[in-house]
Amino acid sequence: MFQNRAEAYALALPAAIFAAIVFLIPVGLLLSEGFRSAQGWTLSAFVDFFSQPLNQKVFLRTLKLGVMVTAAAAVIGYATAYAIVSLPPGAKGRMIGLVVLPLMISPVARTYAWIVILGRTGIVNQALMLVGLTDEPVRFLFTETAVFIGLLQLFLPLMIISLISALENLPKDAVPAARILGANWFQVFWKIILPLTREGLIVGGTLVFTGSLTAYITPAILGGSKVLMLETLLYQQVTVANNFVAASVIAFLLIVMSFSANILLRRIATARNRK
Amino acid sequence: MMQKILAPLTLALVMLFLIGPFAIIVAASFSAGDTLAFPPQGFSLKWIAKVFTVESFRQSFAMSLFLAIGGTIAALILGIPASYAMARYRLPGAETVRFMVSLPIIVPGIIVGLALLRYFVIPIGLSITLALFLAHTALILPYAVRVVSASLANLRSDMEEAAVLLGASRLGAFFSVVLPNIRGGILSAFILGFVTSFNQVPVSLFLSGPGVRTLPIDMLGYMEIVFDPSVAALSSLLAFLSIGIVFLAERFLGFSRYV
Amino acid sequence: MSDASFLLLDGLTLAYGKTTAVEGLNLSIRRGELVALLGPSGCGKTTTMRAIAGLMPVKSGRIVLDGRDITRTPANRREVGLVFQSYALFPHLTVFENVAFGLRLKGMSGKPLEDKVLAAIASVGLSPFANRKTPELSGGQQQRVALARSMVMEPKVLMLDEPLSNLDARLRLEMRTELQRVQKESGVTMIFVTHDQIEALALADRIVVMRNGAIEQIGTPEDIYNRPESAFVADFVGFENIFALKDGQLVTPGGTVPIADAPADTAALAWRPRAVALGDGPFSGVVRSSSFAGSAREYLLDTPLGPIKAEADAAHPAHDLGDTVSFGLPAATAATLRRFG
């Protein structure tokens, strides 16, 4: 630990100032537009926004999809991360590589692939009909289901990776210790693994939730105008309606949602440490 | 016993889900048909070839490459000293700094793009290219700080002290001892930043102008006009490029330790 | 079921993938016995214990506990306790909850549970800490929680993997006494691993010396300390000067050396530093280093027989570096080894 304060600030401040100027100021100004009117500060833009049923619906849908994607990513993420962590080192490295791989591929292309996969003549429908689960092709495209699947595929890797690092930091031998004390696998998960990896779940959860709220491509392409989400609505408000006040209201909502998720989850995480 | 069957099965299904779309894209790149379809209709290299003939792809590829490389370098120039300060100094307000530089992860990209357009580009006349550059730098900054911080944390600070005791100045110790030892972390940050910037859509959505747009936006635009497999071909090419780079980085630097 | 082979390992072979860690191990432990597994790092001590606990699949051989073959019984139904070297406490739970963990899984609750848990906590002297989270305890306290957590389950065998290696010297001594007391009071059959010979000597009824996944020697502490059978064991318990014996002659780096009264039927002779007769004997050496070790002074001598470690009482006048000293290697004070290697 060095103690020279001036040196420390000289090193740290450029980054902070850069973030403030490029980020904080313009974003702050944008958000403030939602609260301004000719008469001064007001909440009327928010009242107007929520008075439209479409907007209410889009808001709730965004929230719902965010929560669902996060929950699904958590469940699948645990199973996958646990399986990966128990692999021998070489195979583990390769698996992590495969998990990270989708992050390297343009989300534009990834999303278009789903159009092919989820179509009426796509693989999923062919499989479903082959197995006999349905006679008629199921319509996936331009439904919330499609957006859900697209978002899940987009963000699952982030959850898996956070859970892998959490599981790797699981105190050595805690799981075998619980086994020896008589716990079956289900009990081991609930009583040992889950509480001890909560931080990883929270980090992953925040990333997935925030990501789902703010993704643009996936809802735009897989949902289209039938499954508007806040992000696509914002884009529409700006480009079609030229309505910057509504845009800043949506921006504000998005930021508040991601911040609250972040803070809420962090609260839960630290509550455990404080106790 | 249960693990013996269940774990591989889970892994196989999840990997199928994660990698499957990529396979479709790759397959479509080599298709002879005129639309994205699976299974692909015949085999040809025509779409791969076509990618190289579309002029706007070349332009926007150059733009994206510039943003990704330039933005990442700028973010590292800002981020490395900041990480170092937070790791090695007793810095009052370190949490605030950390929060500030990590903001870009929490704030939706589309808002950043819009805000820059509205308050910098329009009133001040900042060029779109510069605005994109600033936005991408800000976006990469959190990753740069996170990865570099992690590698600094793994590096014992007494090495710098040892260098000083052997006669080095503080700055000398940083360059001769710290920098060479966080090279792996810096390269990982570079790759992570590069990939993030290169695939970034929302930030760039509003920040485009005549002749100035990033590759993903251009691909999006292209797809909106012509729905042929050339975008798939382009994505495959780019993906293989990234995978190649990451593979080498992992091979030689243990990249995944920092992600 | 005879108490004499309460726990029986019969031709146990254990492997990690293709690496065999333990091969054909036979061991029989009496009820109530305190056995130490002693051996260098990587010799298979932990692996053996993990197999007994059911955490490691058995490749071939059998594990029989109290007359029941448990070779394939899952870990959570073996009635075996294991205190990990890392303690493996559950950091999100209090001391009480750690100790109560296994009992709750057995369906115990309410007052009986509480009584039993508190009694266990009291028996390791941690009553004031019952409601602390375990990471807030010192190393020694954590170790006692781990002990109580295992003991409260009343296992048939309690195993401890290097229970003392994380502790500092003072605490180590204290915990040694504690362990011994708990074992005597409860009469539980106990196996503990250590690589510290002093610890094994101090604690165990019987010591099992392992080497490369097999047993090298089994015996009482006195056996092991005074009558090692091989150079490996001798080296391990502090015989610093070991020479092969051939036709009544010591085989040394400087050639063979005749020795008086060489016993027959012996592959090698070994002397502890204090068994070297310093200042009196047919050999001589130059003092290369000397160090004060409290009650004694240790010397490293350069001799025609190679380096020799000798010890003299601190009360004697000290030899200086470079002095030439004479010494003897009396056969009477040597340990006689059956194997050299």
Next chain:
Amino acid sequence: MSDASFLLLDGLTLAYGKTTAVEGLNLSIRRGELVALLGPSGCGKTTTMRAIAGLMPVKSGRIVLDGRDITRTPANRREVGLVFQSYALFPHLTVFENVAFGLRLKGMSGKPLEDKVLAAIASVGLSPFANRKTPELSGGQQQRVALARSMVMEPKVLMLDEPLSNLDARLRLEMRTELQRVQKESGVTMIFVTHDQIEALALADRIVVMRNGAIEQIGTPEDIYNRPESAFVADFVGFENIFALKDGQLVTPGGTVPIADAPADTAALAWRPRAVALGDGPFSGVVRSSSFAGSAREYLLDTPLGPIKAEADAAHPAHDLGDTVSFGLPAATAATLRRFG
């Protein structure tokens, strides 16, 4: 400049923010001396060394080295060497480059540099490894690189912070000998930190026992081992049985006990386990635990005076747990302490 106070710490006070770590420390070290800093964890050993090296600002007091006040001299101009507990080698450089690092900064290069570096490497016996990267070396080898890297700078004082604590027992002994040799050969003034009393006794010319950021006692190893001045030091060097003395009577948990030939001017008496006269004396106790310790057997006795640790030669017949044994505490075998506490 008198060689007698080659390095002088004068009223040194050191603090981390508001926590004072070392207060008013006075110490004078002769040229060429090998001094050990001994003391429990957190007593300020590392802090003191860091201050001497210039890595820690001095709050008050002075540091004088070879007649020059270096209290405010920056670390890179102090001519002081420090071998870190972690060695702090530069992992991206070879052994050669590590050792050459400081010399290059001094502007040395070419043949003279090479000769000097290779000589330093040879002196620690690492010539074959000169071109290896340091992470590819074993712990002991790394330590020797760190030593060579500091030594090659020909520092006026070389300090070593727990140089041996990362090594295993065998290597530790080897490195001890090595350190001693290097110091004798080069004649460098050396300060090393340890919390292992055996190590301090074995190596040092003089031992400084620290406690809570201050010096408790300074003396030769024999002084410290045989003539501790306080109960704190006595306890630290292995006196297990320590009692305050008041009016010729021992103050014990069981009340005061008269003792024959109690010396005057003494605050307390202390007996090592082997100084307790077992089987012969006015007191008696019950054997609570007994352990075999190789050459001896250690007993913990429950007595009216509280628990007593005693030792008997292993040749004697052993006492069983629960036996009642008589023992004496002869004043002649006790260390006489000036302070109790």
Next chain:
Amino acid sequence: QEKTLTISVYAFAQDEYKKMLYDPFEAQCGCKLVVETGNSVERLAKMEANKANPVIDMAVISMADALQASRAGLIDAIDTAKLTNFDKLYDIAKDPNGDGMSVGYTFYATSIVYRTDKMQIDSWADLLKPEYVPHVAFPNITTNQGPPALFMLGEALGQNTPDLKAAIEAVAEKKDDIVTFYVKSSQLVQLMQQEEIWAAPIGRFSWAPFTKLDLPLGWATPKEGQTGGMNVMVLTKGTKNADLALQFMDYWLSTEVQTKLAEALVDSPANSEVVVPDEVADNITYGEETASSLKLIPSAVALDNRDGWLAEWNAKVGQ
């Protein structure tokens, strides 16, 4: 120092434009063309945003957007005297909004592309038949095809008011069945190919790619007629390159360029001197007669009702 002309155009068929229009023009004028693309609403929003400091010199947008731009003061009057090809234009293209601020360069019919093996389209209202509607993609109100399609639907329902209320209502009733409300017509080709949809109202300029699909597709001629639209050229207010822009417009309107673009099935010609072979004529919107038969929504109506349509649409269909 080369002169630079910055133009803003629709994003489709850029390869053809480059070959037939941009490159020859650059060669001719010795200047550099910078092309920005996007849909017309997007580009209009940007022109609005950059009002004080124009980036674009000329743009091609829809008729209604041209009127909006003119009302917003974003564009300048076009000095048609400087356009040597002006007189060759069909009359409807000469000054579509009657304000002298724009010149049409192409127009198109809007009708329905459909699977002839799966359905039969005689009326716009057939789209909403229960057996057809789950296979229909309908243009979103925000696209250029949206309002005309609704307009014709209203006509078919016999309730055609400028506010499009009845048509929106009818669509809203079926909104869950309709596959999607498309924004980009390019996507329709993919959806058609995947049999995701059987029918969709589109502009004639999007027709060509469908003909390449291996599917029985037809261009409907509903009894209510076809609707359509016209795209126009405008000159950004305050541009410093007005002369160059006019030169470019004139070149674009020339018989030579218009013919080439028509033959490549890119744009239907607005230049009356263009003559094309029959197989080309079949695939574009060709001829004075066709042009004047299209039922276009007048720009002023479109503009005055646009906010109302959007609000109505969002309230009924959007949610």
